[in-house]
Amino acid sequence: MIKIGIVGSLASGKTTVAKLMSHNRHPIFSADKTVKAFYKKKFFINKVKKEFNFKNTRNLKNKIKNLIKKDKKILKTLELIIHPLVRREMKIFMKRKKNSKISIFEIPLLIESKLTRYFDLIVFVGAKKNIRLRRYVEKGGNKKIFTILEKRQSKPSKKIKISDHVIYNNKSIKILKKNVKKTIKKILLYD
Numbered sequence: 001m002i003k004i005g006i007v008g009s010l011a012s013g014k015t016t017v018a019k020l021m022s023h024n025r026h027p028i029f030s031a032d033k034t035v036k037a038f039y040k041k042k043f044f045i046n047k048v049k050k051e052f053n054f055k056n057t058r059n060l061k062n063k064i065k066n067l068i069k070k071d072k073k074i075l076k077t078l079e080l081i082i083h084p085l086v087r088r089e090m091k092i093f094m095k096r097k098k099n100s101k102i103s104i105f106e107i108p109l110l111i112e113s114k115l116t117r118y119f120d121l122i123v124f125v126g127a128k129k130n131i132r133l134r135r136y137v138e139k140g141g142n143k144k145i146f147t148i149l150e151k152r153q154s155k156p157s158k159k160i161k162i163s164d165h166v167i168y169n170n171k172s173i174k175i176l177k178k179n180v181k182k183t184i185k186k187i188l189l190y191d
Contacts, residue, residue, distance in 0.1 A: 001098060002187065003118065006106045007159050008125030010149050011132040011141075013169035013176065017125045018106040020180040026102040029093045031086050031109070038085060047081055069144050075152060083113055094118070102187075111154055111162055121187060124163035126156055127170050 004021065008014045018028050038044040045057050052074075054063060067074045090105065097103045107115060116122060127135075129150075136146045160166055165183045169176050 001100055002102045002120050003094070004102060004104050004187065005110045005116065005119035005122045006104060006125060007108065007110045007122060007163065009127070009129075009132060009153060009156055009159075010108070010146060011136040011139075012125045012127040013135075014106050014108065014125045016173075016176065017123070017167055017169070017180055018104050020177055021102075021104050021123075021184055026104055027093075027097045027100055029090055029103070029105045029107075031090070031105075031107040034086055034089045035082055038082065044081075044085070048078075051077060051081060065142070065145055068148055069142075072148055072151075075148065079109075083109070087113070087115070090115075090118070109153065111159055112152075116162060121165065122163040123165045123167060123183060124156070124159050126160070126166060126168050131170055 006014045006018050006021075008017075015030065015032070018030070022028050039061060045060060048054070048060060048064070049057050052064070052067065054060070064074070064078060068078075086107075090107070093105075094103070105119065107113070110116065110119075110122070133143065133146055137143060165186065167176070167179050167183055169179075
């Protein structure tokens, strides 16, 4: 199995690239979807409630975002809860999909979390900051949160050095599809 890690800056188009690479043929592990699912699980809700001394868990995500805006250290504390859980889910996914020819892993903090050893190839998805900010805000994100999360990630230049392939997503979906197709062809030559 070829395990492909998709990395990139915030709102660069990692999810879109993962879906295009998969082409509904290869399984995708999404760290973001996994985290989203945690917010619906009682064990996670209780852990966060206890850690941050919340009286109730209504609008938990919004409460955490508001805390992060006030104190950036909250993000580190949250990551200490989330990262080991995501890593565990990733390993379970790898075991379940071990017979797949290719598996795709969309993990925004793959490099920061020192997970590169688990992957055969790393693909960096890049886009200009102003384009990424616009995308983030259009999806309901907040500029201040964008800035905080952006600072928490490694610089694109560092990620590019570690990556085997780079796909830029500054233009149309048509051009992105073409670039992803070229990259997949290169990857399949490794097999």
